[in-house]
Amino acid sequence: MIDYVMEFLHDRFGRKIEYLRISLTDRCNMRCYYCMPNGSPDFVKSQDLLDADEIGLVVGAMADRGLRKVRLTGGEPLLRPDIVDVAATVAGTPGLKDVALSTNGLLLKNRAAALVAAGVRRANISLDSLDPIKFARVTGSPFHSRVLAGIYAALDAGMSPVKINIVALPDLDLADMSAFLYWAQRHALHLRFIEEMPFGAADSVGPSNARLRTMIEALAGDLEFLPHNPLADLVPPCRIPGESWTITFISPMTGPFCGACNRVRLTARGFLKLCLDEDLGLDLAPLIRSGADRRELSDRIRHAIYHDKPERHHFADDDFDRRGRIMARIGG
Numbered sequence: 001m002i003d004y005v006m007e008f009l010h011d012r013f014g015r016k017i018e019y020l021r022i023s024l025t026d027r028c029n030m031r032c033y034y035c036m037p038n039g040s041p042d043f044v045k046s047q048d049l050l051d052a053d054e055i056g057l058v059v060g061a062m063a064d065r066g067l068r069k070v071r072l073t074g075g076e077p078l079l080r081p082d083i084v085d086v087a088a089t090v091a092g093t094p095g096l097k098d099v100a101l102s103t104n105g106l107l108l109k110n111r112a113a114a115l116v117a118a119g120v121r122r123a124n125i126s127l128d129s130l131d132p133i134k135f136a137r138v139t140g141s142p143f144h145s146r147v148l149a150g151i152y153a154a155l156d157a158g159m160s161p162v163k164i165n166i167v168a169l170p171d172l173d174l175a176d177m178s179a180f181l182y183w184a185q186r187h188a189l190h191l192r193f194i195e196e197m198p199f200g201a202a203d204s205v206g207p208s209n210a211r212l213r214t215m216i217e218a219l220a221g222d223l224e225f226l227p228h229n230p231l232a233d234l235v236p237p238c239r240i241p242g243e244s245w246t247i248t249f250i251s252p253m254t255g256p257f258c259g260a261c262n263r264v265r266l267t268a269r270g271f272l273k274l275c276l277d278e279d280l281g282l283d284l285a286p287l288i289r290s291g292a293d294r295r296e297l298s299d300r301i302r303h304a305i306y307h308d309k310p311e312r313h314h315f316a317d318d319d320f321d322r323r324g325r326i327m328a329r330i331g332g
Contacts, residue, residue, distance in 0.1 A: 008066035009302055011309040018068040018231060019263035021102075022055060024077040024086060026268045030104050031140035032128075034167060034196060036075075044268045052082055054288050056089040058266060061297035063095040069231050071100045072120070075268065078107040084114045091119020098231065100124065102165070106143055108150030112157035123154045124163045124192065129172075130179045138169065155187065163190040163248075168206040170196075177215045184245050190237070194250040209249035216247065223247065234260050252276075258312035264305060272301060274309040281308065 009017040027043050028036050050058070059070055070090050077083055091099045100122040101115060108125070125147070129135045132144040154162050166172070166180065184191050196206035217223060223238040226246065234257045237246035251257075265273040270285030282304040287297060 021071045021265045023268045024080045025075040028076040050270045052086045052089045061294045069098040073102040087118040105147035105150030109153040112153040116157045126165045161190045190246045192248045195253045208254045209251040
């Protein structure tokens with residue numbers, strides 16, 4: 001229990017920071033071209049990754065200042081042998097309301113129940129196509145059925161909601177959309193369509209979410225938008241009238257939502273990254289390993305967020321430099 005009063009995390013633009021995405025590793029067992037293309041350079045050595053206690057220290061320092069949600073991500077977080085220990089450490093932090101997981105699902109079938117027992121309540125699972133051939137072309141993996149098994153295991157283990165992350169790639173067509181809608185209806189899965197961003201080998205040439213919405217409404221009729229909890233979604237979800245599952249359009253390119261940004265990221269190297277496309281932030285690993293306590297970390301993090309978090313991303317700027325920007329390094 002802390003015995004001092006501290007100011008909440010906020011930036012100079014008035015945004016309250018309540019959400020931390022933690023990359024547990026930059027390694028992955030897929031090679032999606034928009035995230036980790038073949039030939040990605042050096043991975044973080046295992047001894048340089050933050051361990052469960054170090055991650056817990058960062059989360060605790062931020063929870064003292066109002067952090068309410070943590071998402072465990074990567075790379076592929078389930079490649080961490082201690083993923084369940086990390087999840088339990090994070091979930092045990094006083095003040096947190098939500099611990100979630102982002103995964104490609106390949107290893108989830110045998111981990112879902114243990115993760116729920118450790119305190120993970122929800123999952124976002126990447127699946128860009130229900131067509132195994134398209135899936136293999138995008139991911140470099142033939143294990144489409146393993147991802148489906150992981151999704152169903154998450155549902156069986158009681159994770160709720162289970163959301164499917166679908167990057168809007170150039171060949172996402174009406175047949176794909178119809179398959180996703182039927183599948184989501186059958187299993188009460190929530191769909192999240194994410195505009196392609198200029199990372200890895202991606203050129204941000206996929207369809208806009210406005211186009212995807214037109215496709216969905218051609219199949220299912222007009223969508224209705226719902227009230228939303230900003231801690232769960234920065235943009236309001238919508239649904240097909242009468243359905244319990246939702247559809248969310250994440251539009252960083254055509255409809256940026258930076259004004260509502262409530263998050264920062266901790267990379268696998270222990271760097272607190274303040275915006276998805278910026279290098280501004282605070283290297284926490286040397287602070288932790290030189291003996292900084294929770295109060296010092298909390299103060300340094302608050303100072304960095306207030307002074308250095310930028311107002312917006314710059315993906316659409318003509319001079320945006322994508323060199324060296326690989327999504328798996330940053331944390332999806």
